[in-house]
Amino acid sequence: MSDDTTTAPSPPSEEGVRTAGFETPHEGVSDYVAERWRAVQAGELGSLPIILGLVVIVAVFGTLEDNFLTAQNFTNLLLQMAPIAFLSIGIIFILLIADGEVVTIDLSVAFVAGTGGTVLVLLQRPDDPGWPWWAAIIACLILTTVIGLVHALIITKLGVPSFVTTLAGFLVWSGVVLWLTLDFTDAGFVSIQDQTLIDISNKFFSDDWVGWVLALIVVGGYAVFQLNDVRSRRARGLGTRPMPIVLAQIAGVAVLLFAAVIVANRDRGIPLVTVILAVFLAFWTFVAAKTRFGRHIYAVGGSPEAARRAGISVDNIRIAVFMVNGFMAGVGGIVLVSRLRSTSSNIAGGNLLLEVIAAAVIGGVSLFGGSGRIVAAFYGALVITAIKNGMELMGLSSGFKFIITGIVLLLAVLIDSVSKRRRTMRGLA
Amino acid sequence: MTSDDGGGSPLLQCQGVSKSFGAVQAIYKVDFDVRAGEVMALVGDNGAGKSTLIKGIVGIYPFDEGEVYFDGAQVRIHGPKDAADLGIEVVYQDLALADNLDVVANMFLGREEISNGLVIDELAMEHRAQEVLESLSVTTLKSVRQVVAGLSGGQRQAVAVAKSIMWDSKLVILDEPTAALGVAQTRQVLDLVLRLAEQGFGVVIISHNLHDIFEVADRITVLRLGQRVAVFDKAATNQQEVVEAITAGDLAHVPGMEAAI
Incomplete structure (x- = not known):
């Protein structure tokens, strides 16, 4: 890579100037595979660790526990992972803007979600004040987004590190949850009456055809997008991935989704909340990967100085990112209370915060900033929920569950650190 | 030895520019000009005022006195944005590239092209x-x-230079572009500097390496x-003469300051 040729550059020929400098890369399948393998060795692991991790989880729990690989447990997993995945999307945005060696983090995310969810439940109480479900949702989302804004202003304008600001937020918002649930309710518990709000995390598409139609829409959309990309790149004479690889990727997505639909349909069907999650993943992936805002988020995470010199307002990006995180905390809070059909004084407590951050890291988002995809929220939440679910089915003790979860998290961070080091070494070589 | 022997009107011309920081006179009545299609080297010992001159030109520390002309018209540059609007770009030593983004994303950072009003036009x-x-x-x-992150030092320099000439720029200022590079990569960057001048850009190169400077500078x-103690035509001078000017060039008397000779 690094030892550049000393020969003088060849003069560009009249025809084919386009390809004089840049050979169209990866035209053959074997070239592409070889190129990808080199990238993996150089520390660009992509989704590889997560795929291996899922294979190990399925193999281990599938062997040890008969109930793990069942249709019912599969739909349970989809329900259990949802709150973690929603919150993790927001946390991924936060991790992306990490400033070089200083991690940006939101330790308050779980209790902000708990606050939002509790406000939602209180507002929908019949006659007290009896807000319609949509108004309660809007109020919840505005509240958590504003909370994100407040955190962001303290961090960017007053210069308090995100770790400290959100540690304070952790205490404050856990206090608010206690105050709301204990002082405004009987016995620190309120159940949701509104059926729409309950449906969010409890409704299944029990008709088989709904799952198939949804899967077809996703696969079709993915295929159109990928093939269109290849076509327009070819039209411009730019290099593309080889067609067999593109088709294999589309086929892979189709097989996975159809398998998921078949399994889910053998139980209660595809959960509504999974469809909502897919919509949010698609939307935020679009924002992160295709818009100027997304590009600037990655730039701020890669080099704040480069971003600043390029005319990007680093502070504005950071504020917007904390607001996105606040918004997603609200969404996660709604999903959480809907799943529990209630709120209570211990909502959003326990390990939720750690599971959310762990999901992002396990999904492949770098703690060092600027690297990771939104879909990591899905992968990470799936892995961490599957481990938890498998250990619960096996009836392991709480202590043992903590130990295993901790080790998995450490492994994920180790993979991140080692692959970052390899990337850096290659850069300096 | 100060020469101003024709060869086209200057693209950038600084006349008698000065800048002081408190009691320290960083630069004093400096004349400096660059023509289009020319490589002008700016040399001097540490503290000679090279950086101050450059920062004055791009408006980071505007000059206290003196006039600046660009493309024949007098200009006032109050910040890097003004300089960029005129077509003056600086490639700093640290390059300021985002390691995690690819070459295209870096070259367009902050000025991404948009299609459909929203989506980054990656292909264009x-x-x-x-x-x-x-x-x-x-x-x-x-x-x-x-x-x-996966590029060598020379490749990064090339990306940074390419980025600087994308936006109708006319003058490219390179701050120590070969300082951290090996022999082969230095060669590449020097070739790049020559090519910039061939294409009609005015190029200012700051360097401590006289060998490099004698290869590319006009x-x-x-x-x-x-x-400013001297301006040499490369063809009419040698390294010895330049070194003497750097270490012992004649200084004018600066009011209020004892010139340390």
Whole structure:
């Protein structure tokens, strides 16, 4: 890579100037595979660790526990992972803007979600004040987004590190949850009456055809997008991935989704909340990967100085990112209370915060900033929920569950650190 | 030895520019000019005022006195934005590239092209990035979709230079572009500098390496203790003469300051 040729550059020929400098890369399948393998060795692991991790989880729990690989447990997993995945999307945005060696983090995310969810439940109480479900949702989302804004202003304008600001937020918002649930309710518990709000995390598409139609829409959309990309790149004479690889990727997505639909349909069907999650993943992936805002988020995470010199307002990006995180905390809070059909004084407590951050890291988002995809929220939440679910089915003790979860998290961070080091070494070589 | 022997009107001309920081006179009544299609080297010992002059030109520390002309018209530059609008770009030593983004994303950072009002037009950007890199005959990059973290020092310099000439720029200022590079990569960057001048850009190169400067520069401006002590035509001078000017060039008397000779 690094030892550049000393020969003088060849003069560009009249025809084919386009390809004089840049050979169209990866035209053959074997070239592409070889190129990808080199990238993996150089520390660009992509989704590889997560795929291996899922294979190990399925193999281990599938062997040890008969109930793990069942249709019912599969739909349970989809329900259990949802709150973690929603919150993790927001946390991924936060991790992306990490400033070089200083991690940006939101330790308050779980209790902000708990606050939002509790406000939602209180507002929908019949006659007290009896807000319609949509108004309660809007109020919840505005509240958590504003909370994100407040955190962001303290961090960017007053210069308090995100770790400290959100540690304070952790205490404050856990206090608010206690105050709301204990002082405004009987016995620190309120159940949701509104059926729409309950449906969010409890409704299944029990008709088989709904799952198939949804899967077809996703696969079709993915295929159109990928093939269109290849076509327009070819039209411009730019290099593309080889067609067999593109088709294999589309086929892979189709097989996975159809398998998921078949399994889910053998139980209660595809959960509504999974469809909502897919919509949010698609939307935020679009924002992160295709818009100027997304590009600037990655730039701020890669080099704040480069971003600043390029005319990007680093502070504005950071504020917007904390607001996105606040918004997603609200969404996660709604999903959480809907799943529990209630709120209570211990909502959003326990390990939720750690599971959310762990999901992002396990999904492949770098703690060092600027690297990771939104879909990591899905992968990470799936892995961490599957481990938890498998250990619960096996009836392991709480202590043992903590130990295993901790080790998995450490492994994920180790993979991140080692692959970052390899990337850096290659850069300096 | 100060010469101003024709060869086209200057693209950038500074006349008698001064800048002081408190009691310290960083540069004093400096004349400096660059023509289009010319490589002007700016040399001098540490503290001679090279950086102050550059920062004055791009408006980071505007000059206290003196006049600046660009393309024949007098200009006032109050910040890097003004300089960029005129067509003056600086490639700083640290390059300021985002390691995690690919070459295309870096070249367009902050000025991404948009289609459909919202979506980044990756194809148009990739196409244009390749064109610019090819116009500079940068052939060592395998793909413009490579992440910058994986590039060598020379390749990074090439990307930073290509980025600087994308936006109708006319004058490119390179701050120590070869300082951290090996022999082969230095060669590449020097070729790049020559190609910039061939294409009609005015180029200012700051360097401590006289060997490099004699390879690429058309003229050499020497600063010493904040004053311009000489301008040489490369063809009519040698390294010995330039070194003497750097270390012992004649200084004017600065009011209020004892020139340390």
